[in-house]
Amino acid sequence: KNEVEQSPQNLTAQEGEFITINCSYSVGISALHWLQQHPGGGIVSLFMLSSGKKKHGRLIATINIQEKHSSLHITASHPRDSAVYICAVSPQGGSEKLVFGKGTKLTVNP
Amino acid sequence: GAVVSQHPSRVICKSGTSVKIECRSLDFQATTMFWYRQFPKQSLMLMATSNEGSKATYEQGVEKDKFLINHASLTLSTLTVTSAHPEDSSFYICSARVRSGVSYNEQFFGPGTRLTVL
Numbered sequence: 001k002n003e004v005e006q007s008p009q010n011l012t013a014q015e016g017e018f019i020t021i022n023c024s025y026s027v028g029i030s031a032l033h034w035l036q037q038h039p040g041g042g043i044v045s046l047f048m049l050s051s052g053k054k055k056h057g058r059l060i061a062t063i064n065i066q067e068k069h070s071s072l073h074i075t076a077s078h079p080r081d082s083a084v085y086i087c088a089v090s091p092q093g094g095s096e097k098l099v100f101g102k103g104t105k106l107t108v109n110p
Numbered sequence: 111g112a113v114v115s116q117h118p119s120r121v122i123c124k125s126g127t128s129v130k131i132e133c134r135s136l137d138f139q140a141t142t143m144f145w146y147r148q149f150p151k152q153s154l155m156l157m158a159t160s161n162e163g164s165k166a167t168y169e170q171g172v173e174k175d176k177f178l179i180n181h182a183s184l185t186l187s188t189l190t191v192t193s194a195h196p197e198d199s200s201f202y203i204c205s206a207r208v209r210s211g212v213s214y215n216e217q218f219f220g221p222g223t224r225l226t227v228l
Contacts, residue, residue: 031215041148041201042221086153090215096142096207098217100153 003027006087006101013108019074021104023087026068033098034061034072035086043086046072077108113137114206116220123194124228131189131223133204139184140206144217145177148201160187194227201225 004025013019023032034046047054047061049070054061058077063070074081087101113136123129133143141162146154158168158179166179178190187206191198201224205217 033217035219040221041203041224043154043203043205043219045216045218048216096144096159097156098144102153 002101003099004087004089004101006085006104008104009102010105011107013077013106015078015108015110017077017108019077019081019106019108021072021085021087021106023070023072023101024068025070025087025089025099027089027099028092029065029068029089030092031090032063032070033088033090034070035088037084037086037103039083046085074106077106079108079110082106082108112208112216112218114140114204114218114220116202116204116223118223119221120224120226122226122228125195126193128190128192129194129225131191131202131204131225133187133189133206133220135185135206135218138206138208140187141184141209142207143181143187144205144207145179145187145189146203146205148203148222154203157189191225194225196227199225199227 007022031050033048036044049063058075060073084103084105086103088098115134117132143160145157148154157172158166160166160179160181162181162184168174181187201222203222205219207217
């Protein structure tokens with residue numbers, strides 16, 4: 001079992017829909033990261049959070065430390081949001097290494 | 111802020127040649143940079159952790175003599191794939207960790223380099 005599990009693996013939505021991507025992890029963490037990888041391959045760091053909720057534009061990330069669960073929400077989705085969304089955690093204990101989920105491929109149709 | 115660049119973005123080379131990939135932090139100092147490899151439809155795999163002024167720490171199974179990493183300054187790390195073979199064809203991504211300011215401990219990723227070895 002992976003230390004970081006994402007669901008769903010694939011998600012297809014219509015433009016304008018509200019999107020939720022889930023991430024569960026099994027280790028103690030110091031932070032959780034949400035990353036976006038576009039078809040060209042480049043990766044953008046969307047959020048780093050260790051508690052509560054963060055919002056940036058149409059993106060919202062929440063984390064529940066007790067339940068070891070995080071969600072990434074996209075409001076009013078748009079075709080340009082189509083990408084792979086990756087959840088990664090920074091384990092506790094000072095390790096510098098990120099542990100990655102396998103990603104969620106999102107396709108937003110016009 | 112916190113921009114990381116990679117060069118080249120794409121390289122095609124013949125088997126047996128060496129390829130150097132540069133990773134630069136453009137507007138911040140990065141004492142630690144990470145090199146990842148990503149095969150199609152798979153997640154990122156950490157190859158090595160590069161600390162400025164010291165030897166890189168390689169992950170298990172990654173040949174340090176084949177993947178040479180140099181982190182000569184606080185803004186530049188290089189990965190050299192020596193004697194490249196077709197199985198080295200992959201997408202190589204670097205990231206740099208911010209160690210000060212509001213983005214403390216966040217990692218910022220470069221755009222990646224797609225290596226194709228013929």
